[in-house]
Amino acid sequence: MSNDLSSITSLVDNATLDYDKNCKITINPLTLPYFQQAFISAYFAIFCVAIFGNFLVIYVVMKNKRMQTITNIFITNLAVSDLMVNFTSLWLTPTYTYIGHWVFGGGLCHGLPLFQGTSIFISTWTLTAIAIDRYIVIVHNSSNININDRMSMKSCLAIIVFIWGASLLMVAPYGINMKLIHIPAPCDFYVCQEDWTDQHFRSTFGLVVMTLQFIVPFVLIAISYTKIWLFLNSRHSMTERKSDIKRKKRLLRMLICMVVIFAICWFPFNLLNCLRDLKFVDFSDYFVVVFTPVHLISMTATAWNPILYALKNDTFREEFAKVVPWLFAGRPGTGPIRVITERTAMIANPFRRQNRKKAASSSTEEQPVTVVSESPSQAVPEPVRSIVYLDEPENGSSCQTLLL
Secondary structure, three states: OHHHHHHHHHHHHHHHHHHHHHHOOOOOHHHOHHHHHHHHHHHHHHHHHHHHHHHHHHHHHHHOHHHOOHHHHHHHHHHHHHHHHHOOHHHHHHHHHHHOOOOOHHHHHHHHHHHHHHHHHHHHHHHHHHHHHHHHHHHHOOOOOOOOOOOOHHHHHHHHHHHHHHHHHHHHHHHHOEEEEEEOOOOOEEEEEEOOOOHHHHHHHHHHHHHHHHHHHHHHHHHHHHHHHHHHHOOOOOOOOHHHHHHHHHHHHHHHHHHHHHHHHHHHHHHHHHHHHHOOOOOOOOHHHHHHHHHHHHHOHHHHHHHHHHHHOHHHHHHHHHHOHHHHOOOOOOOOEEEEEHHHHHHHOHHHHHOHHHHHHOOOOOOOEEOOOOOOOOOOOOOOEEEEEEEEOOOEEEEEEEEO
């Protein structure tokens, strides 16, 4: 009996050794105790911050009519894209890496690269659309004093629909060429991996995706923001107030930060995949070691934007504070306020003078707020109409008229 037990134990031990040798990833940081705790904590923190922050962005833009500008609609599109990543590849990829085989079915096997690839395309092309829109508004239309001469909301929504459709088409070949492959005993499980019939086409397609995903968008973004910055630095016109130039520069700095953070987070991930597709480096033994931290860094891109809006944007911070006041208890909610007389405003902006009657008769304009000082000891003089400008980086100057 003891010999039989020894034989069974030996067979089990050998099977375990064979399984560990043939079926498990050789070096997997997610299975090492200390690394495992660090990575799980980091992924969980990213998930919580990204979900809370992006839902907050969508909520304040959709709820507040004043926030529904072209730039903010594009920013909302970024938030939706980031949420898609958070609910899919942020947890699917590390779980798959930890388990070592695929347990999520054929649908998600084909869907995972679609979610992740589409999100990257949506983000880069949306950032490009914002840059081009800012260039047209600030530089191209600078001679036209009507601040409302910009992209219409219908055009903005059409561009967003185009971005989503084109992004799905660009990454569709990745989803189509994913396949569940059964690994026989001693493993007896499935893995989800790319299965291209033509490896040369795969390499070429990878380069095309890299070009359209990063190179072309970032070249356009760099050109647009460089021209905007040079244009703002060269402005000496009397119709362009210094404070307006400063406001536009603040907006530009925030948008540039968004682009730089996105590039830092996602470029290593795409470079790693490109090197693997082109077989420049043999990652067979240590791919997971490199891939895991690179993937973690790329996932942080979904959490940075809401933090950036809260730190760099007075209007977003003000709206955030209305929803979660405890989070912004120690920070001011609004930007600087400048008061100038209406006469000065009309001299600085002829468009305001020409359209004063039209603006006053428009039913869609916000009614002026009247403030009348009351003094029992002396007669109240006739109020003098003034203009209060609230500097709001993403929306332009928001104007309220007060009787002072």
